[in-house]
Amino acid sequence: MAQYAVKKLAEMAGVSVRTLHHYDRIGLLQPSVRTEVGYRLYGEKELLRLQQILFYKEMDFELKTIAELLDDPDFDMVKALLDHKKNLLQKKERIRTLLETLDKTIDHLKNKHTMNHEDLYKGLPKEQAQAWRKEAQERWPDQVKHSEEQLLKMSPEEFETLKANFSANGQQLVSMADKDPHSPEVQRLIADHYHFILQFWGKPGSPIEAYKGLGDLYASDERYTAANGTPNPAFGQFMQKAMHYFADNC
């Protein structure tokens, strides 16, 4: 009867010695024999079991689950596999979303476009984004209505691109909230912001005056209540200053 010591088995199975030690300790795979001096010796059964372990491990099962699975003959394989599939599908969907957002962010950074607060909170818990939208609709019903009309005219791709650009822009602005609102770097971002607003809100009439008015809204005490339940006067006032300066000097 062939017997293998740890290193041999490790090499055959393509795992580390440490892994075998670990599996031994947690009871997932124990050697068939211990020599007098304590060496682990594994036989054929252990070899096969290890192969099964590795199979399920590749399937991303947890070791604990694998142990149950291999030790309980009545284990409901199909159910476990279906559960596992569900998890994988969720992971996959999440990765898909992340990739989308990543692409947009990369595109923005490369093309130096614009960005939006709605998108700034994209990826955060949904409740926050929804709270934000609700608040925006309460505060600026006309603009939101018009904006929605505009958005509905866009193709999904245009819409996504626009959101991504606005999001990145807003993020940059947030990161520059401690700088001079009149500085060229801030004003460049504000220019992008303005062009975005033009497309996004699309309010007819005097765009520059509307933009200043929007700046005043930014300065409102409860500006950030929408997203997180708390006021944020500092950033609001920063935006107000930057937007007014832009409107007066563009």
Next chain:
Amino acid sequence: MAQYAVKKLAEMAGVSVRTLHHYDRIGLLQPSVRTEVGYRLYGEKELLRLQQILFYKEMDFELKTIAELLDDPDFDMVKALLDHKKNLLQKKERIRTLLETLDKTIDHLKNKHTMNHEDLYKGLPKEQAQAWRKEAQERWPDQVKHSEEQLLKMSPEEFETLKANFSANGQQLVSMADKDPHSPEVQRLIADHYHFILQFWGKPGSPIEAYKGLGDLYASDERYTAANGTPNPAFGQFMQKAMHYFADNC
């Protein structure tokens, strides 16, 4: 100036208090003030920083990376995002493969079909599977050649299904290696195995005799050398007995 205590901030941002403690400890987000008795108080800046942290966290960045990213103004965002995208694509591809294999396994278990040793090792380190194939070609060149011809006639879907079924069948057989080779449960699996072999090896002539011959090969001492570099007489003999019994009594 508004100040928030841990729980308030935690609620606003949708994270746990423990998380804020953690971020404080690792220096990712420290409170602007500590009261005399040690309470953490956060201001607007911290709030914004936390939002940025959560944004990147949703992108699956590590906290360490987020810290660098937020603290180093010269951080190469585009490069980081592209790297990250690459990682995500790899993860996604891996999940896709896992889902495929899962579907096949589920299908097999539901339909009680057959399985293959090649697929048994699917998901294991590639070297093993390759070693197995190489060995198979050395040992049974004619059969392997014929088999490959047969396989090339199949559509990819047929081929994948066949492999999946054979894989699941073989796995079940491995798990029953300690039972009676003549028992009905084993013989049912062997029947599936036989039908698979018919399709897979497709050897012309007397299929039953060929099957018995294949059983003899299974019994060879070095049967499992192909997959893991070690003999496995127990399983090989089990298969031989089961296959011979089937061939004689089907």
Next chain:
DNA sequence: GGTAGGGTATGACGTAGGGTTAGGGTCAAG
């Protein structure tokens, strides 16, 4: 019989991102 080289053992710490008690101070309301 000494020693060099390789294999083996245990034990303990580290990882990421917190969850989960445990034990104890703080603060405002009733």
Next chain:
DNA sequence: CTTGACCCTAACCCTACGTCATACCCTACC
């Protein structure tokens, strides 16, 4: 003065091992 809500730190728990540190075992060669 008590209750309840909130705050603190310390410390163990989780996954699946990697990475030492220290020490024992075994074989071969001289």
